[in-house]
Amino acid sequence: QVQLQQWGAGLLKPSETLSLTCAVYGGSFSVYYWSWIRQSPEKGLEWIGEINHSGRTNYNPSLKSRVNISIDPPKNQFSLNMSSVTAADAAVYYCARGRKKGDYDTSAFWTWGQGTLIIVSS
Amino acid sequence: DIQMTQSPSSLSASIGDRVTITCRASQGINNYLNWYQQKPGKAPKLLIYGASNLQSGVPSRFSGGGSGTDFTLTITSLQPEDFATYYCQQSYSQKTFGQGTKVEIK
Numbered sequence: 001q002v003q004l005q006q007w008g009a010g011l012l013k014p015s016e017t018l019s020l021t022c023a024v025y026g027g028s029f030s031v032y033y034w035s036w037i038r039q040s041p042e043k044g045l046e047w048i049g050e051i052n053h054s055g056r057t058n059y060n061p062s063l064k065s066r067v068n069i070s071i072d073p074p075k076n077q078f079s080l081n082m083s084s085v086t087a088a089d090a091a092v093y094y095c096a097r098g099r100k101k102g103d104y105d106t107s108a109f110w111t112w113g114q115g116t117l118i119i120v121s122s
Numbered sequence: 123d124i125q126m127t128q129s130p131s132s133l134s135a136s137i138g139d140r141v142t143i144t145c146r147a148s149q150g151i152n153n154y155l156n157w158y159q160q161k162p163g164k165a166p167k168l169l170i171y172g173a174s175n176l177q178s179g180v181p182s183r184f185s186g187g188g189s190g191t192d193f194t195l196t197i198t199s200l201q202p203e204d205f206a207t208y209y210c211q212q213s214y215s216q217k218t219f220g221q222g223t224k225v226e227i228k
Binding site: 058104108109114 | 123154156158165166167168171172177209211213216217218219220221222
């Protein structure tokens with residue numbers, strides 16, 4: 001049974017960089033895509049982007065210019081960096097397990113991390 | 123972007139009621155449609171994938187249908203633990219979510 005545990009700084013000042021990491025326990029890290037999703041009262045659930053074991057990424061076009069998702073296969077971890085945050089980036093951020101590589105029929109978010117509340121305040 | 127519109131935004135229902143939530147995509151998405159349940163303070167939980175496939179461990183009172191642009195999530199006999207917010211999500215092009223439907227106790 002796959003479990004995701006995430007962590008990172010929760011209080012940021014405007015213009016700082018958001019950094020979160022998600023560790024994957026159990027299951028096969030190398031065969032899936034791994035995503036970041038955020039949720040705010042204003043925008044609801046918003047997919048940020050995804051990465052696979054090889055480092056191939058896909059990003060939400062609306063956030064692409066500020067987002068970088070990276071992966072550390074030996075540690076079974078992946079990370080999110082979002083630069084130049086503003087109050088509009090305040091949300092609960094989730095990591096999640098996505099589809100199997102090469103299998104679009106499994107394209108969903110199957111397992112989620114516990115969420116991290118990000119506050120942006122000067 | 124593909125926009126996902128759910129209706130209603132909220133509903134009140136009683137234990138044992140049959141509940142149907144609708145999700146409409148702004149363009150055709152074949153059957154790349156998933157449904158999630160979220161309870162306060164918790165991450166969303168996958169219920170239905172590929173429009174009609176029940177995720178393992180999800181009770182059979184949940185079912186999904188539709189294809190193309192119009193989809194439904196049905197709960198045949200509402201149970202106390204089903205009071206939550208439900209989201210649809212498309213994975214045909216990028217990934218986008220509906221705005222949610224909150225199911226409340228009547």
